[in-house]
Structures are given as structure tokens and as C-alpha cells.
Amino acid sequence: MTGTGxxxxxxxxxxxxxxxxxGTRLLTDPLLRDRLAHLRRRRGPRPHLTDAPxxxxxxxxxxxHLDFASLRRLPGRPTLVVPAxxxxxxxxxxxxxxxxxxxxxxxxxxxxxEVRVTAVPAAHDGGRGPWSRHRAAAVGYLVQxxxxxxxxxxxxxxxxxxxxxPLDLALxxxxxWGPTLPAGHLDPAGAxxxxxxxxxxxxxxxxxxxxxxxxxxxxxxxxFLPPGEEFARHAGAVxxxxxxxxxxxxxxxxxxxx
Numbered sequence: 001m002t003g004t005g006x007x008x009x010x011x012x013x014x015x016x017x018x019x020x021x022x023g024t025r026l027l028t029d030p031l032l033r034d035r036l037a038h039l040r041r042r043r044g045p046r047p048h049l050t051d052a053p054x055x056x057x058x059x060x061x062x063x064x065h066l067d068f069a070s071l072r073r074l075p076g077r078p079t080l081v082v083p084a085x086x087x088x089x090x091x092x093x094x095x096x097x098x099x100x101x102x103x104x105x106x107x108x109x110x111x112x113x114e115v116r117v118t119a120v121p122a123a124h125d126g127g128r129g130p131w132s133r134h135r136a137a138a139v140g141y142l143v144q145x146x147x148x149x150x151x152x153x154x155x156x157x158x159x160x161x162x163x164x165x166p167l168d169l170a171l172x173x174x175x176x177w178g179p180t181l182p183a184g185h186l187d188p189a190g191a192x193x194x195x196x197x198x199x200x201x202x203x204x205x206x207x208x209x210x211x212x213x214x215x216x217x218x219x220x221x222x223x224f225l226p227p228g229e230e231f232a233r234h235a236g237a238v239x240x241x242x243x244x245x246x247x248x249x250x251x252x253x254x255x256x257x258x
Contacts, residue, residue, distance in 0.1 A: 005146030013210030013249030024113030044249020052076025059153025060138035165199030175208030192234035
């Protein structure tokens with residue numbers, strides 16, 4: 001299923017990426033609102049989707065990645081691909097209006113249109129939150145069409161990253177939404193090591209510079225915008241074969257497949 005061509009993407013901020021490969025349209029971790037609890041969208045326009053995705057890839061249960069209000073706003077009835085164990089929560093919360101729901105554990109694969117989607121490991125907490133008993137192991141996704149694309153979701157470093165490549169494109173988290181970055185996350189240096197391990201030809205940093213708590217810009221402004229360019233510098237040092245494209249929320253680009 002792989003071959004020459006391009007993958008087209010739009011980064012809508014945070015972990016929300018529109019991916020087009022082989023005519024198949026995917027949307028990752030949609031967060032389509034300007035406010036989520038104490039977080040505010042501080043950069044980029046609120047996403048407005050005119051086309052329906054063929055599928056939505058949800059990496060884990062945290063509210064900034066599995067946002068039910070955003071899922072209800074999606075046009076059409078896209079297939080929801082979620083971590084194994086999350087299906088019951090998703091079906092119960094969204095009700096009969098939701099599209100088909102596919103659960104994947106690491107190593108399991110489903111076909112969406114003309115691409116294969118495989119769940120891969122992620123080193124990240126799998127709970128919904130401290131107030132919830134819902135849990136499902138966090139995952140990333142490997143999308144294989146004309147290109148081989150890794151959407152990492154939210155993760156720290158893990159040994160199996162070396163088995164993901166070689167990749168045409170890595171969509172890799174490089175920061176967070178607050179003044180500190182807990183365990184289970186990648187900072188710019190860690191994200192550069194991740195793309196080195198995965199042998200990514202191209203990389204686009206995500207999960208930074210979009211949502212921010214009120215007042216945090218006065219406390220730690222260095223953690224909002226800089227992670228994208230910091231990642232590009234680190235990647236240039238440790239993974240010189242990786243070309244980095246730092247996007248602004250709402251910006252699009254095309255990446256060639258090998």
C-alpha cells in the first residue's frame with residue numbers, strides 16, 4: 001500500500017491534525033473549542049471543518065485529547081478509532097448518533113479507506129483523570145498509505161520507537177499546556193531523540209503553543225511558543241537526516257513519501 005506520493009496535513013493546534021493520504025482523510029485528537037476547563041486557545045483560529053473526516057484517531061482518554069464536545073461537532077459520522085477498553089465510554093457518552101467505533105490495542109490494525117491504521121505503544125498515563133475510574137492504555141498510531149506516518153499522541157520515550165521506522169513523517173509532541181512537563185511527555189530534546197530512533201524523514205512538532213491557562217504566559221512564557229523551534233534545533237543536532245517543518249496552528253503543508 002506504500003509508494004510514492006505525498007501526505008497533506010493541517011495542524012489545528014495542540015494534538016489536532018488533519019491528515020490526507022491516498023484520498024483518505026483522518027483527524028487526530030480533535031479539540032475544536034476555544035476553551036477547555038481552565039485552558040484557553042491563545043494562538044490560531046478555532047478549527048472549522050467543512051469536510052467530514054473518514055476516521056478520527058483518539059490516542060488516549062485525557063480530556064484535551066478525547067473531547068466529547070468536539071466529537072459531537074464533527075461533520076458526518078466518521079469511524080472513531082480509540083484505544084482498547086475505551087469503546088464503552090465513547091459509545092455511552094456519544095449515544096446512537098456516533099459513528100462506528102473501533103478499539104485497537106498496540107499491534108492491532110484496521111483499514112480506513114485506502115490506508116492501514118495500526119495502534120502503537122505510548123508511554124503516557126491512560127486514565128481519564130483523577131476524578132474518573134475510566135482507564136485505557138494510551139496509544140499512538142502508524143498510518144500507512146502512500147506515506148508512513150506516525151502520530152505519537154502524547155508520550156515519553158520508549159524502547160519500541162526504533163521499530164516504528166523508517167518513517168516518512170512523525171507528528172511528535174514537544175511540550176504541553178502548562179509551566180511544567182510531567183513524566184510521560186516529550187520536551188524538545190526528548191522529541192528529537194524520538195524522531196532519531198524512529199528514523200523520520202520529516203517531522204512536525206505538535207502539542208505546544210496553542211492552549212494555555214490564564215496567567216501562565218506571565219509565569220513561564222518560555223514554555224508556550226519556543227518548544228517548536230527548540231525541537232528543530234535539537235533535531236538538527238541529533239537527527240540531521242530529519243527535516244523539520246514548524247507550523248502555526250491552522251497552517252498546512254505537504255510532505256513527500258519515499
